[in-house]
Amino acid sequence: MKQLLRLLKPLLKFNYSHPYWVVSVCIILAVLSGYYALQLKVDTDIANLLPEDHPNVLALEKLSESVGGETEMLVVINSPSFEANKAFADTLIQRSLDLYYPRYEDTFFKRAEFRRETEFVKNNALYLASENELEEVTQYLEDEIQQAKEEANPFYFDLGDEEEEETAGAENFEDSYNMLVPSEYPVNEDSTIMVVRFFPTGSKSDIKYLEDMFDEYDSLLASMNPQAYHPEMEVRFGGRLKRHLEELTSIMNDVLGSFASGISSVILLVMLYFFFKKYIHYRKGTNGNGSYSVWSHILRMPVPVLIIGVPLLISLTWTFGITYFYLGILNTMTSVLFVILFGLGIDYGIHYYARYIELRSLGMNAHDAVMKTNEKTGEAILVSAFTTAAALYILMFADFRGFSEFGFISGTGILLSLMAMLYILPALLVIFDERLNWILISDEQKEEYTGVHRYPYARTIVTVGLVASAFVIGFSGNLRFQYDFGELEPTFPEYEEFRSFAGQVDDNSKRNPAYIIAETNEQVEEIAGILKERMDSDTTSPTIKSVETLQERYPIHEAQEQQKLQKIAEIRELFKDPFLVEQEDEDLEKLRMAAQTTEPVSLDSIPNYLKSRFITKDGEVGRFVIIYPSVGLGDGKKSIAFKNDVSVVTLDSGKEFHAASTSIVAASMLDLMRTESPYMVGATFIFIYFFMLFSFRSFRWSIIAMLPLLVGLLWLFGLMMIFGLQFNFYNLVVLPAILGIGEDSGVHLAHRYREEGKNSMWQVLSSTGQHITMGSITTMLGFAGLLFTNHPGLQSIGVMAVLGIGMTLLTSITFLPALIQWLEDKDWIRF
Structure with a gap:
């Protein structure tokens, strides 16, 4: 150097x-x-923290190119009158789609989802049923016929077992039918709350667009005067898109707030420290008779x-x-x-x-x-x-x-x-x-100053420090990692209230699907088969709820069309059985209507609500396999488990396909960070040591200068265990930084001591000790601004950094001087 x-x-x-x-x-x-x-802009999507060439990231990009990554805006309409809600929604949709955005030279929204054309599907539901569902329907009808025959026998005695099997079959049919034929409008149970979905033309990363869109929508709702449709009508809008804007705005406000508080406190501390330091030196140098007054020093x-x-x-x-x-x-x-x-x-x-x-x-x-x-x-x-x-x-x-x-x-x-x-x-x-x-x-x-002043209680401080470190090592197994994503995200009361309000209209329990895009229909079938086999075989910790493909429901080729029409015709024949003709049952009536298809159904005639998940941007049937999770993906462990189950599918030919979804990418990110962090911390620690060895050119002094860092890090872990603090994917980022920052104090003290020579530690502490204390405190103040942010993840960075730097400072001004003094007393110090 x-x-x-x-x-x-x-x-x-x-x-x-x-x-x-x-x-x-x-x-x-x-x-x-x-x-x-x-x-510079801020990207708040943690899924983008994976490398761009990661397989799941590439799969997500491919999915976005094929289907589009749409994040909808929800509008919730509430009043006692269904007709008033519907009238307002119809007018709102038209006026919303006409909203023009000059910056894009386009409208704000490209489409809306509201009314679902269910009548067509009611009459053709079996044509859109999977092969297994058709088999279940056939078995259900045959069981009904058999049951009716047995009940017609005067010697029939009901044992109860068959009834349970019939109930299970009826429930399977009911679930499939409700998926194919939901309610015509997205409403709650008493039809007082209605939801309309709008799909924006702009990207959620364009903050200016989002701000303008929400401002324009506020004005639109005010101009429509919902109370004119019904005196009690209430209209709210929002969803994940608005939360995204709120989160970004919150982070920017946090950054500015922490910047203001952190920097102002650092500036004030530096001003006061150097004022007193310089003024004391000046008074000593002039014996109190200097030509400049205290006021002159204050002005400077x-x-x-x-x-x-x-x-x-x-x-x-x-x-x-x-x-x-x-x-x-x-x-x-x-x-x-x-x-x-x-x-x-x-x-x-x-x-x-x-x-x-x-x-x-x-x-x-x-x-x-x-x-x-x-x-x-x-x-x-x-x-x-x-x-x-x-x-x-x-x-x-x-x-x-x-x-x-x-x-x-x-x-x-x-x-x-x-x-x-x-x-x-x-x-x-x-x-x-x-x-x-x-x-x-x-x-x-x-x-x-050339006097001699020993550092007191050197042996006791070294002993206590080493014993405390040994205890931390012994109980280090109690350190934990925070897997719950929800605990690391900021909460927005307005969004939570809106979500609870809109959540009353919940017509689909399947959420957060992952997609696999195949190249051929045969690959779609093979991928779906592999995933279903995994789903059926995993009985201990299942993460897959269902696997769906349009090819399984909608026949592509003429031979498939005729095969399905033949199957439906066989079901119609079952309804002609004398034991079913006279039966009046709601489920049987639904099936009678669903089995009316006699000609192939064109793709254009299928309602958008049913086929939109499977259709590409070009309007073609996509070769998609959609996998729905059975676990909540807000839990990092469950998210990683779901990722491990569906992330990669290898066909018999050896070709690999990767699942795509933001949840899969986020789980991969968490898994990667969890895997890499020990190596990063270890590599950082090893590099620091070799750099110390190169700088001091002494094995002994490199160890001495590193000990405050090692002991301080162990004390940090001890505090984490005492106060129940956990590692997470935010604060782990700053841990290697703490290693780099923490060695600073030991380096300055060791260098100054070697410069001054033996019996100088007290003098070194009175000078360089002050400087490292000020430097560490200012660094801590820089991080301390994060303690007052609304973002739990950023708060955890502040907590980890303040405690970590504080512990390395404490060991530098107590443990290190005591160690050097003790080694000096033993005559083990060499220069």
Whole structure:
């Protein structure tokens, strides 16, 4: 590191000689970078955290190209009058579809779903039944005939077993029929609540479109005056689409809020710390008789913030300008990195500025103080920043984009902050100190403190620290991972109320399907058969509720059409049996109507509500296999289990097909992150150690400098177990970052101690100890802003970071000094 600093010394000299040029050019570059940084948008879809070439991601893209990824907007109409609701809905649909959006030169909505043409299906339901369902209907009718014959026998005695079998058959028929022939309108049980679905023309990622759409819809509903249709009519609109906009708005507000609270608290802390530090040095240097009053020092309190803050803001704008060109977008986890990097980057400025003030207070001129600070503190800053950045860059090797993008942005931000503090901050020191005299320093020459003061209770502190660490290791099995997605998402009362309100109209219990797209109809049949076999064989932890294909219901070829018509004709013959002709039964009457088909049914005549799931954008019958889960996919474990059951289907030919759905992709993301995180943490830890070994060129000192990090990490795990905190796919991202940040304190203390020599630990703590405490606290404040967000996942990042950095700081100012003092007493310290 010394060689690197010597190599860059001409740059430092140029900055000292031409400070105004350096600062001006850097600010101009920052303005240009800032322009592009402001173009960054936030993608809140956690499913996009998988690599783009992941099989399930590619399958989802293929599905979107074939079917389209439609997220509907729901409108719920409520009044005591069904006719009033229907009249309002008919008018609303027409006016909604006419809403024009000039920005797109198109309408806001492309289609609506409301009335379902069920009459046609009632008369042709058996033509749309699967082969198994036709067999069940045939068996059901034959059983009815047999039962009627037996009951006609005067010696008949009912044993009850057959009745249970008949009931089961009737229920199977009822389920299939209700799926094919739902109610004509989507209403609740008493027909007082009605739902209309609208499908937007724009993408849910276009925030401007969503904002304009919802504003326009507010105006439309107000102009229609629902009470004119019925005095008690209430109309609400929303759904997942509106929640998506609310979540994005909430995250942006959280980012701005945490930015304001975190940065303002950091600025205030830095101002107060350097005010007292500099004023105490000034009073000591002048013996209380300085020419500048306290008021002069108070007026200059913002100077340290400007000297440290300007280079930091410049580096941050550079970082996010580069991010715009490299990534083009932020995700939920990286959206808060501006605040985090502010707290991280200011650490290096605090170390540099504090050491400069100390050297100036010892009587050095500005030039010598800059050069000496760069030589001594610069080396520790270089080691710390390179280690932290490299530890973060390791995350880029992860397939999980939550890791890789976090690692790229934060690693780049650390390096640019380092360069700004080493080569822009000195230029500002020259301007404010030498040129403007805004940094008040006593000119009297003073000597450094050379007394000896042992660190007290060294052996006791080391023993307690090691025992506590051993306990944590012993109980580490109690650490848990949070699998419930719902616990990590923000809650929006308005959305929950709307969902509960709209949920009263629930005409389909099948949700969150996964799709597999085949290439031929034969492959569709084979894939469906494999999945049904899995569904039937899994009796311990089933995750598949049903497997459906249109090919199974709608005959494609003429031979299939004739075969199905023949089967329906056989069922009609069964109804001619004398024992069924006279029977009056609701289920039998439905079947009589459903068996009227005598000619092939064209695809165009089938209602959209029934075939829309199976039809491509081009209007053709898609070769889709649709798999419905039997478990709630909000639970990460169940979601992963469903993914494992349906994600990959391998045919006899060896060809593989992958399932597609956002839930499958999210489960794959969670599974990948869970698999990769131990390797990322382990690789980070190993890299930090070897970097320490390279920096100190001593096995002993590399171990000493690493111990605060290791012990602090164990203490963090201990706190998590005590307070019941869990790992999740948000806070695991920051764990490798904590490793990189946590070693910072140990590096600075070890470097300064080696510089000062034996019996200097107390002196090192009174100087560098203050700096690392300030640096860690400012970093914690950068993360602390996340504690007050509405997003539980972002909150967990804040909690993990604050506790982790706090524990590594605590071990650095207690365990590490005690360890060095104890080793020094044993004469085990070597330089």
